[in-house]
Amino acid sequence: MHDGASPTPALRIEAVSRRFGGLVAVDGVSLEMAPNQVLGLIGPNGSGKTTMINLISGALKPSGGTIRLYGADVTGAGATVIARLGVARTFQIVRMLPSLTVLENVAAGGVFGHRRFWGAELHARTYDVLRRVGLDRAADSPVEALTYIDQKRVELARALIADPKLLLLDEWLAGLNHTELTTGIALIEALRREGRTIVVVEHVMGAIRALCDRCVVMMGGSKIAEGTPSEVLAHPEVIRAYLGDAHA
């Protein structure tokens, strides 16, 4: 559909919807991302952001609309197929394999991506990504013994080990203090410099401003605004429904 001059979008979503019984969680949302972009997906709690991440990653199938990854129609494809195409995600509510160590939790992610790793290479890569998220010294700890924030670091390491082209981060920066936030933002910036395309769902507006090329604002399942961070954060409806007067 695009002229030969512009590159194939990394992600192209057209009029996607998802219903849960009578509830329309996502209602006809369209968006497009060029490769190597960082897109912020923001909006009030319950506006459909996590459902969007679930639709893109194949955890949920859309009730309508189409999803294309690097030009290929993946509408309705399952999570394993999507992961093999180079998509990885983190979860807002951490999902650990509780009886395994940090190393084992992360290594498990290395065998499901678009590149698959085994043996010595898997081991080396696991240490690599653990070092990047600052967890190499905890490699042999049972994952259950980690704090919530460190479990979120495990989530990111597990996503990174698959060397994803498209990375979906669902509130990965939530709960970090100022210093940790600065480190976290620098890490996401470094991931983009490696050529990755990244979707961030966040409520931390400082991070949204620092990281995102563009933002899509959702409310009640629909897209209500789209643009650069400064454009959408100045949008009257976004201020009223999402930011509140204190941020106006």
Place this chain on the structure above:
Amino acid sequence: MLEVRDLSVSYGRHRAVESVSASVGANEIVVMLGANGAGKSTLLRAIGGLTPPHAGTVTMNGADITRRAAHEIVAAGIALIPEDRGIFADLTVHENLRLAAYLPRARAQEARNLDRVLALFPQLAERRRQTVRTMSGGERQMVAIGRALMSAPSILMLDEPSLGLSPLLCSELFRSLVQIRETGVGILLVEQNARQSLAIADRGYLLDNGRIVGADSAQALASDAKVQRAYLGGV
């Protein structure tokens, strides 16, 4: 009212909380600031009877409640809202709220406390019959706070209540904590959102590597250069 003296908690050989002394009175909001891993959640869990301390004492109105079981701590008037909120996702809002009023004291005031909770969070009244699993993060946090209040506590402890809330809901949450303080409840608040929590708090402590390294009025902490650098930076 709540008094912690020289409290230490270890996980194996790792000392998570080291000789911490702190207090919370009626009608005050006390905030505990510190990096992730500083021992804030462990301190709340030790007070709440979920992780036994190995030294020190916890007293409530002068009575020693150190190492009591969690349900006895609740009976003593201390309610904890953990970081994962710990609500029953398969039950409705109303069922979650009613369950918390299981103590005789709380059962006797159930109707009044329910009115208070629904006045504080009117959205919960509209959604009384909704299963919590289908609710958003912000609504779940309201259920968690509402449920804690149904136990008729004198002290409310909250572990990172603003986690995952939109900026607007975050402001509403902090406003509701001020309203709860006005009813005479003392609040011990663990938060990464230092700016907004210091704005509503009366006093604060700084926790670093399990130790209290600072204690002052919220106003003094908010204007302290070291606190500003570590907790109130630009982002």
